[in-house]
Amino acid sequence: MSKERAATIADTLAGFVAALQPQDIPPAVLERARHLALDAVGIAHASTHYDFAHRSLSAAQELSGRSGDTPVIGLAARLAPRDAMLMNGLLIHGLDFDDTHAAGVIHATASTFPCALGSAALAGRDGEALLVAYVAGMEVGARLASVAKGGFHQVGFHPTGLIGTFACALVAGKLLGLNAAQLASAQGIALSMAAGSLEFLQDGAWTKRMHPGWAAGAGFTAATLARHGFQGPRQAYEGRFGLFDSHLGPLARDGDLSLATAGLGQTWELSEVNVKPLPACHFTHACADAAALLRDRHGLRAADIRSVRALVPAEVVKTVCEPVATKKRPQNSYDAQFSIPYTVATALVRGHFGLAELDEAALRDETVLALASRVEYEVDPDSPFPASYSGEVIVTLNDGRVLRHREQVNRGGAGRPIVNADVGAKFDANMQLVASAERAAQVRDVVLGIGAGVAARDIQLGLAAGG
Numbered sequence: 001m002s003k004e005r006a007a008t009i010a011d012t013l014a015g016f017v018a019a020l021q022p023q024d025i026p027p028a029v030l031e032r033a034r035h036l037a038l039d040a041v042g043i044a045h046a047s048t049h050y051d052f053a054h055r056s057l058s059a060a061q062e063l064s065g066r067s068g069d070t071p072v073i074g075l076a077a078r079l080a081p082r083d084a085m086l087m088n089g090l091l092i093h094g095l096d097f098d099d100t101h102a103a104g105v106i107h108a109t110a111s112t113f114p115c116a117l118g119s120a121a122l123a124g125r126d127g128e129a130l131l132v133a134y135v136a137g138m139e140v141g142a143r144l145a146s147v148a149k150g151g152f153h154q155v156g157f158h159p160t161g162l163i164g165t166f167a168c169a170l171v172a173g174k175l176l177g178l179n180a181a182q183l184a185s186a187q188g189i190a191l192s193m194a195a196g197s198l199e200f201l202q203d204g205a206w207t208k209r210m211h212p213g214w215a216a217g218a219g220f221t222a223a224t225l226a227r228h229g230f231q232g233p234r235q236a237y238e239g240r241f242g243l244f245d246s247h248l249g250p251l252a253r254d255g256d257l258s259l260a261t262a263g264l265g266q267t268w269e270l271s272e273v274n275v276k277p278l279p280a281c282h283f284t285h286a287c288a289d290a291a292a293l294l295r296d297r298h299g300l301r302a303a304d305i306r307s308v309r310a311l312v313p314a315e316v317v318k319t320v321c322e323p324v325a326t327k328k329r330p331q332n333s334y335d336a337q338f339s340i341p342y343t344v345a346t347a348l349v350r351g352h353f354g355l356a357e358l359d360e361a362a363l364r365d366e367t368v369l370a371l372a373s374r375v376e377y378e379v380d381p382d383s384p385f386p387a388s389y390s391g392e393v394i395v396t397l398n399d400g401r402v403l404r405h406r407e408q409v410n411r412g413g414a415g416r417p418i419v420n421a422d423v424g425a426k427f428d429a430n431m432q433l434v435a436s437a438e439r440a441a442q443v444r445d446v447v448l449g450i451g452a453g454v455a456a457r458d459i460q461l462g463l464a465a466g467g
Contacts, residue, residue: 081118
């Protein structure tokens with residue numbers, strides 16, 4: 001008699017996702033999931049105001065040809081299903097304003113929600129099934145990303161694209177009716193599809209914007225192959241050439257594989273997802289807020305400031321502090337969103353950091369740029385990263401005075417939540433860029449009503465322009 005094989009991480013995750021039912025999820029988690037989706041949909045609408053969205057749509061329409069009938073969030077466009085997932089993920093992530101799971105350093109909603117929306121509609125499922133699959137994807141994505149303990153960023157991989165592919169394989173698989181064995185195989189297939197390079201940090205390229213949408217489409221592809229009997233490797237995560245050894249190299253020894261499955265069905269990582277108050281990399285938020293507070297508290301003017309030091313976690317230096325030249329003088333909005341010097345200088349000059357601070361005029365504001373040239377960074381020895389993304393700003397004035405403020409926990413982090421009411425206010429502000437108050441209210445009702453018996457296809461239609 002053959003010995004029963006040991007369960008792999010993929011087996012455990014597949015079993016959890018296959019078995020998950022609405023009644024297994026606490027009502028507060030389901031309600032938070034709706035609000036995270038609301039945040040994402042509002043950002044997607046706001047993204048349609050910008051050039052990158054329309055250039056991306058032109059490419060997606062060319063890829064879809066005449067075969068598209070899937071609506072796109074906030075646009076009067078129809079695409080092939082995978083191209084719609086790509087586009088929806090791009091719109092949600094395109095302004096770098098979407099939610100983050102801190103420990104995993106992953107923007108999981110931007111891939112899992114588009115994948116759940118598209119897969120549920122294709123499979124003829126209702127909003128409740130969509131919502132459960134989305135929650136399942138968030139739980140898996142957060143855990144898998146947390147294994148690396150921030151290591152993916154150190155070697156140049158973006159967890160949102162990389163890990164999102166595996167989470168989306170499970171999201172799509174659940175909605176397409178895969179059994180646990182097929183879901184496990186889908187994760188193995190995803191191993192050969194997952195991608196996401198951080199090279200965009202060198203020059204502000206647009207590639208990061210596409211990572212979550214690509215993950216959604218790739219995960220859907222992996223699930224579809226598995227549904228037809230295509231076989232993926234069993235040890236997608238812990239294998240000799242599995243995800244962590246192949247992508248982390250020597251840093252894999254610092255990871256913790258147990259985090260991939262810890263607390264499944266008992267601890268809800270979706271509740272630990274942080275909503276962004278600022279449209280910039282989450283690693284910049286604490287320093288930007290500290291700078292704005294110092295300005296307001298002391299009535300600072302740029303002309304009064306001799307120099308600025310920003311204390312940041314060691315793990316974020318490669319992302320928001322280097323290369324120094326483009327961080328101090330961003331070449332475009334994406335450069336600016338990943339720049340400690342620019343976000344700190346902007347907050348000191350303007351007292352806030354919003355979408356307006358990313359337009360062309362703001363990026364060429366010589367007062368801000370001159371101050372950004374005087375902002376240096378230091379590694380923060382007391383950082384709690386990745387539990388939260390701390391930041392401290394130390395300002396030396398021309399008269400010799402030294403002023404400082406520290407944000408140990410970024411807004412939205414543990415103990416400082418952006419509550420559901422605040423999510424609603426952020427949604428309204430984003431929708432104002434492109435839609436009437438009446439239309440915003442319609443979209444809000446569609447999203448917050450997910451799970452109330454409405455078909456996923458109708459939800460999809462309700463989120464598109466003219467829906």
